Amino acid sequence: MDDVLEIDAERVDKIVCRGCGAVLDTRPVRPLEKIACPKCGTGNYAPLRMGNFLLLELLGKGGMGAVYRGLDETLGRYVAIKVMRRSLAADRQFVENFLREARAAAALSHLNVVQVYSCGEWRGQPYIVMELVDGGRLDEEISKGEPMDEVRALEIALDVAEGLRAASQIGLVHGDIKPANILFDAHGTGKVADFGLARFARREPDSKEIWGTPYYIAPEKARGQKTDHRADIYSLGATIYHALGAKPPFEGETATDVVLARLKNPAIGLRVLRPSLQPETADVVARMLEADPFMRYPTYESLIADLREALRIAKQQSRGSPAARRRARTNMIVAVGIPVMLVLGVSSAVVISLIQLHRGRKSKPEHKPAVRVVARHPRAPAPPGKEKGVAATLDPFSDDAVGTIEEAATLLLHGKCLAAEERLQRLYDSLPETDMGRLWIRLFQTLTCICDRRQAAAGVYVNEIERAQLQETEKRHPALFVRTAVAYLLGKGNDAWLFVEASRWPAWIRDLAEFLAGARNLKNGSLRAARKHLTNYIRREHEEHTWVYAWRDVADEWLGQIAYYEELQEEFRASLNAGELEKAQRLWNAARQKLGVFLKPFLSGLEDSLQVARRKHREEQEKVALLKRQEQLQADLDILDRIRTENLPLVRSYEYEAAARRLRQVRDRLRTEEGRAAFKVLLECYDRMQAVRRMIISSVRQEPFTARTADMKGPIVDAGEDGLLVAVGAYGKFLRQWEKVPLSVLVEMADYYSGKEGDVSRKADRRLSVAVLCYMHGWFKAAARYASVVAETDPKWRTTIRRLMPGILEAR
Incomplete structure (x- = not known):
């Protein structure tokens, strides 16, 4: 908090909790430290006041000062406030320049620039108020x-x-x-921050x-x-x-x-x-x-x-890309297929329901709905023989009916959801229209649809339960629990909402609610809650109402699958961490065969983790390959550096052709493309310097040359492989060997004769060779001068210049 202590701001002793509105005393904590509300536990910060601004939280700090999340009390908006260190504020010229740049930046208003709202000084400390951008940074x-x-x-x-x-x-x-x-x-x-302020970054x-x-x-x-x-x-x-x-x-x-x-x-x-x-x-x-x-x-x-x-x-x-095409196909299926499936599912379920209703009424001349309109408030009972609607029977099933429910549960246990639904449908058709058992069966059929992820078919059963007419009764009708249960299975409310309704009924209904809560939590991926509810359901059993406990084997299987998945997940993660990707793939394949419909969606997360691990494995292999390649490249460059060092005496004596021959001997030892490219560059440099030497030999025979330096003792009238022939008046001529010719004379001659070339392109090429000669002999300023002349002649030469003499154009 050193940055806080360098700010001459006022403490705020009391604040209002943003969670519950309680008044909190901030004096026990340091400024901008977190303080938890004793009533609701919400975290709050002890703010500082700086004029019209409240400093709420330290966002970052640097050499110039710190940045805070702040509140502009005048405009009621959150801002970012950069406050300069008090030690820097003593330099008034620095402060004035800083604020001038901030005002210039404030004139810039653009979507991709962090807006500067205002700037000023608070008790001698400069500050800038900026747009608060809290979606992260690129460096993160x-x-x-x-x-x-x-x-x-x-x-x-x-x-x-x-x-x-x-x-x-x-x-x-x-x-x-x-x-x-x-x-x-x-x-x-993306937004650019700190416009105009970079030049004020503090330097020692x-x-x-x-x-x-x-x-x-x-x-x-x-x-x-x-x-x-x-x-x-x-x-x-x-x-x-x-x-x-x-x-x-x-x-x-x-x-x-x-x-x-x-x-x-x-x-x-x-x-x-x-x-x-x-x-x-x-x-x-x-x-x-x-x-x-x-x-x-x-x-x-x-x-x-x-x-x-x-x-x-x-x-x-x-x-x-293949991945993109797969995503596109998936999106198309989701966008087009699901609505079609919903329509077909609803239509099919309605048709099946109507056929079944028709079968149940073949002998009845008068049309009566299978379930009727709801009576929400108990009224006086109807006269004998006049009862209408579903009876308020709490336990409606005979022993044979219980056997059918157990058969359906066994089918569901083995993943045969449609078969279980059909078995329950036969029981439904066998019951009278006013039998409460029909609504319980619709509840169980809704469950089979949920297990098979057929939401549309489940919706048909839910609608039927909602439309059912109930017989008038002085007590709560059991259908009210069924309605709550099916709505809960389809995602309405939470666990507490279901159990509030179940608490109004006998204990065995609460046990059934535990099973249903286990199913929904398993479907939603809340494994801990699913385990708790399913375990509670299995532990409770009554001698009566055995149809409620017919689903024990299903619950037990689900618990086993939860345990299997958790063990699988742990072993799967361990395999990934150990780099055993093939083992992780085998575990995933086995789980795909074993897990039921509720837990199979979890496999997609494991598959994603496996793909990420495979990608990282490939990247690691690529890094290893890159490192090996870099080592090979370094070995190549070391070879070239050694040969270049060994060739220095030859270069100093202008024996460029011999240097090139020695260089060619190492060509087959180079293993990388970059090494071979560097070889070609060095060889071209030797060849260009040899070309300069040949140009001087051929040119001086046609036009003698008088050097400006007195070292040559006279004009140069001839040249050959052994050296330059210099005329010394009455004394005749003498041979100056190449290794004894000053570099300044060689460059002067090369400059003169290359300037005689009439063709612009050939002239530029010769001047480039002169630049290379200077560069290889360490005359970098002269090399830069010749290279710049060539580049100005035609910019296309820049690429060649940079290849042969890196950085030379920037050295002028």
């Missing part, structure tokens, strides 16, 4: 260590690019784009670290050069690279190491790390990460256009 997503979904990453990149474009239009550059500054609202929309006076977030800082910024919006484009590219590749584009032990790694080499291609990415996505990110700002996107409009195209292709590919 990246910290999971998993590559982000391609479509999602491109959507975030597009959101951020839109926000940056809006800022650029009013002259604002962010300066510190990184995952921590990309926030999400409740809908997942003696620090030698490069300012900025090193993983994402643009090279020109690292070199202290002037930057513009293209530096933000680079930082966004590095951020999206990190999200897609699960690693930053460059790494190192210190910030300086990271930046130096960027200056020396380009980033590893995204598709090397993740081959499944679309080429368009990798190309966009690669262009954003160009070391030369002129090679990046020149405007946000061009960047956004390419991001949208990459997003379109990624979405199209995602929809075309």
